[in-house]
Amino acid sequence: MSAPDPTPRADHGATSAGTPAAGASATAAPTAQGRSVTPDATGHRAAPDGRSSAGHPRTPHGQDIPGARPPRPRVVELSLLLLAAIALGCVGMAGALNGLWWLPSVAATVLTVLVVTGAARWLRVPSPLVTVLGLAALLLALTVVHLPSHAMLGFIPTGETFSAAGELWRSSGDFISRDAAPYGPNPGLAFVLCTLVGLVTVFMETVLVGLRMAGLACLGILALLVVPALTLPGSVTALGLAAAALAALALLAGSRFWGATRAQRIAPTPGGFPRALLVIAGVLAVVLFVPAVMPGFFNGAFPQGSSFTAERASGVGPLRAVGQDLRSDEHTRRFSYTTSDDQPQYMRLLTLSDFDQDEWFPDVENLDGDLSGLADAARNPVPRGTEVSAKVMFDDFSEHWLPAPYAPVAVSALGDEGWAWNPRDLSIFSESTGMSGAEYTVTSALPRATPEALRTAPSAASDPQLGDYLRLPANRPQSVADAARTFTEGADTDYDRALAIQNHLRDDFRYDVTAPLAQGYDAGGMGSLDEFMRNRTGYSGHFAPAMALMAREVGIPARVAVGYLPTAPVEDPDGGRSFPVSTGDSHAWPELYFQGVGWVRFEPTPGVPSTPDYAPDSAQDQGGEGSQTPEETAAPSDEPEQPPSEQPSEQPTEQPSDQPTEQPTEQPGDEPTQDQSPQDEATPATAAVPWWLVTGVLGLLALLALAAAPRVVRGRRRRARLAALQDASLTPQRRANAAWEEFRGLAEDHGVTSPASDTPRVRARRLAAGLPGAQTAVDHVVADVESASYGAPDSRWTPRTTPEDLTLVRDEFRKRASRGGRLRADWWPASLWSGPRG
């Protein structure tokens, strides 16, 4: 031939530079073969030299497939890189944890996994096996660190180990539901954290070192951040985010650096699409699966702490804490009390009146340190009814606020220091929370409210002192205002309006303490209220602020009180009756202000069977089906049958159940409509889409996307090959090979294969057997690939194959295939799963 044309040479060079696998195989092949020839030459064919037989595909006659052995990655560097990345990721995770108590066990777990996987990589164990070994190492580490007493010899996991692990896992759920983030030391939580971080480690190791996809490995860092993000709003600090970003950058840069020095970029290699697909499927599975098994993701164990007070549960408002308490599986007794009239009371802790923030908290700014002022404030400016004294004995109580029936006039037997009260709402505050075991007596003057007094009360809307209680936050949902107007249509007085709002909420809305959490609108904040109005499902943490805001919308001053419901009495040994109060009695209710009467409690939560005497639930009174019209509800003249009693605000004898919100089915409520168990589906007027449907649809969509992925990827690959075939800027070799790959892919998709020992023309004859119509097209493809692979390198030629040839071949294959074969070729193309071919 003539003098070598530089252009094709340069192309050729660029081509081989672009395929690191080629270079790698060229260097790896001699060593591999040198090693494997020795045992075979002596005739010991089955030479069990574990290393050469494992992971090194060989034909039955000892033929090495060139380049089949992967070069050893930089194990030490990559493992250290992973360690650093995970450590940085844990900085973000630590936001939800109190202190560093978790660090030793997590570090031990990660180190164990990395040492084992690193050693396996060093020994060139096949990649899938490395992952299995990593999981085994994780199991071992978890057993040794957390469950040595349940394992054989302290480290061999047995059935007992797994049941103990399950127990530990569940206990973490209980712990999280009981305690508030940031979490202190707990063996169950440590176990969960180690499991999570360990799994993330195995995942990242597999993706980074095994599959060489550094970008995907960054997902692991993200997984670490998910824990605090879900557990505690705002706990992922700027520091945590920066650390995570640094970790991701380190992963990318480090893997590239060490990958490059091995002349083997850590990047998607040929055949990366199926791998990527696999990984994505795995990630999807994890995303869909983990929430189902993680303790409390949906049932409320995970998210929030249960303290009402601001100090410990930063970010968790009292309303959310009410839900937390109600959802917790085991109820701890908070305190018990006796009353002078032997009747249980609503034990109020605090009130919420400022709804401007994202999360609502009680006012702790304007407190008065002199408790003696309580008496005057409670009696003025309105006259009060009977005075009741309650003797409260704390059990396990760690709140800042003192439970007391409204309105307290005197508190005795408290220490001298550290007490304060809020003159606006008469709640009593303690600097410290260490009140367990203490006891005190509180005397309260119960409001004297009757329907008549309430109805005749002048409007308080213009009272400047109550301006704060009328203020409507700017971000309130429009649905609340609309509902308030709709509910109160036709009601003439403030009292009638309040009653209408209460009864509409009781009748048209559904009580469920878990659904809001599952659908992401746990109580507290305007966002949750908006969702609540849409789904019409919630608990007192939703009903109380909803009514308070609606009342403000129609000009009634209102606030939300948080405390405990009246409970059933237990007989004391000395004959008296005391009322134990546990976390399951947590409750929130609205208080509305009426001139001349004062702050009056309403009960819009349908989970509580009885309403105050002065605010009768129409359904209750009529014994009807609960489908009363607004007119009925708003017509108080129809139901004067319940005369005001001496204790108008309480009706405890009708409500012996101590946990009405928790176990509604046990309530002796006389109306089926009030039996609002969480499972009750037959609630009218719930326009909300159930969460399981949303999840189901999303899951279905994800599955569909996953199912369509092979087809999409195959189509993409086909178009890429056709484009390469027509791309005149490429070398003819590349163009011909693209056509050849596509031809083979088509055959493989349609279930036609040929052994690797076939030459191109034999293979083509075999693959295209029975395709008489495509014979010319196949001949073109074969001629091209032969010229590309075996022809003189410096001869200039152009492939004869056209895209139409390949289309013809495909049509012929399809024509010959069965219906099932066509379906399989379309949706599950086999050529995607076979690796790169030479």
Added chain:
Amino acid sequence: MEQFAARTKAILDRMNSVIDGKPAETRTALLTLLAGGHLLVEDVPGVGKTMLARTLAGAVGGTINRIQFTPDLLPTDITGVSVYDQTRNQFEFKPGPVFANVVIGDEINRASAKTQSALLEAMAEGQVTADGTTYRLAEPFMVVATQNPVEMDGTFPLPEAQRDRFMARISMGYPDADAEVAMLRDHGAGSPLTGLGPVVDIEEARDLVRHVAALHVSTPVRRYVVALCQATRTHPHLRLGASPRAALQLQAAARAQAALAGRDHVLPDDVKDVAVAVLSHRLLLERRSGADSAQDIVRTILSDVRVPTEDAPQTR
């Protein structure tokens, strides 16, 4: 290219007109000549081994010498001998029968090992050294040795090292009934070669050889050749595999095969086509290798070894 095809076709036609019903064997013989190798024809007496060699030599118009190997044949009977010329008072080299384009070594396994090696050295080197002087052999130079199966009486089996020097081994086998009938009809009266001139002259034959040697062999094909040879070395049923020389000769034979097929480059198919003829006589079977013949083992290897193509970058 057209010339090559026409000339090789003429040679093949000539050979097939003489040797009835053996097109594959005649083709292999021509291929060996074109590839610059030597041919070992192995079979029982009387099936036309010598006839094949003579026909080939006659067709290319080269000089032909025939050596009938016998147990008492001496090395100098092959290479030639220095004789003292009394008139000129000096030694004069009398070239032996090896100085010809085609040397027919009949029943080579009847000679002693010493004599055999004299021929084989000439085959390998392309030259003969006598009394310190080196004499080039003719070009092209091809030895067609015939051999009776070693089981027969009075034979010295050819050592492995020497079998390795033959590019290909073919076995004539008995002609089928029709071919044998035709042979009786056509060749009943006298030698069939009588009156047949060469179809190409020796210079043209040299061109043919040069053309073959210039054929392009790509790296994947070379890798395939090496992979095949390595597979024989590690095969459990083989005591001795193919040597690097075998790889060289396999490549050369594949070149000739590709040239005969009218291509300017070698395909793996060409390698496959000649592999059995080129490799099997060099292999030494394990005693416990069972019933598999060397040919069978080569075929197994052919069906196991992956055929490499140019390392194509993955198209995306």
